[in-house]
Amino acid sequence: LPIWLAFAAIIAAWQAASSSGLLSALIMPSPWQVVHAFGDMWRSTDVLVDLEASLSRLLWGWAIGTLAGLAVGVAMGIWSVARSVGIPVVSALFPIPKIALLPLLILWFDIGEPSKVATIALGVFFPTVITGYSSVDAVPRNLIRMAQSFNVPRHAIIHKILLPGAMPGILAGFRITSSIGLILLVAAEMIGAEHGVGAFILRAG
Numbered sequence: 001l002p003i004w005l006a007f008a009a010i011i012a013a014w015q016a017a018s019s020s021g022l023l024s025a026l027i028m029p030s031p032w033q034v035v036h037a038f039g040d041m042w043r044s045t046d047v048l049v050d051l052e053a054s055l056s057r058l059l060w061g062w063a064i065g066t067l068a069g070l071a072v073g074v075a076m077g078i079w080s081v082a083r084s085v086g087i088p089v090v091s092a093l094f095p096i097p098k099i100a101l102l103p104l105l106i107l108w109f110d111i112g113e114p115s116k117v118a119t120i121a122l123g124v125f126f127p128t129v130i131t132g133y134s135s136v137d138a139v140p141r142n143l144i145r146m147a148q149s150f151n152v153p154r155h156a157i158i159h160k161i162l163l164p165g166a167m168p169g170i171l172a173g174f175r176i177t178s179s180i181g182l183i184l185l186v187a188a189e190m191i192g193a194e195h196g197v198g199a200f201i202l203r204a205g
Helices: 002-020 031-044 046-078 080-093 098-109 113-137 141-149 154-191 197-204
Strands: none
Touching: 002 031, 031 046, 046 080, 046 113, 046 154, 046 197, 080 113, 098 113, 098 154, 113 154, 141 154, 154 197
């Protein structure tokens, strides 16, 4: 309840500032104007085409980046060889702004859907690797040692101890990567897309 009251208070203050003239409609339209404009767009069905295009790109890019990132991150958390190779590579490539690679991805995959999906997948991949590795590494080692003392097979330790123990951290990381994917989606569509939320923003501007 408090969070809804906070949102209601913010929107009410926004509407009051717009109605009193403190906020110009050119700088920031009122909530009522936003709702009215969204209704007009929804009835024209143009926004549905853009939302469908963006949602498809986001789902594909996020799914590919997440699956690949989890595979690499969990491997780094389990096997020392994967960790010794993966940590330097991920540390070197993670800081690179993925949207800056879009021109290169366009050369590789053309200006169509694959380049945009690849941009989102790359942006999601590295945080997922770090989240997967950190979550597996944070599983209490006494649980693993206890299982080993009972001669539990290695694959059973992975499936019954490591992965369930790492799951809360991995799921929390999904919240971050979904936000990153959305940011990269809009930026990529602004650079080269006929339909999508980013392209819609440019047309509206």
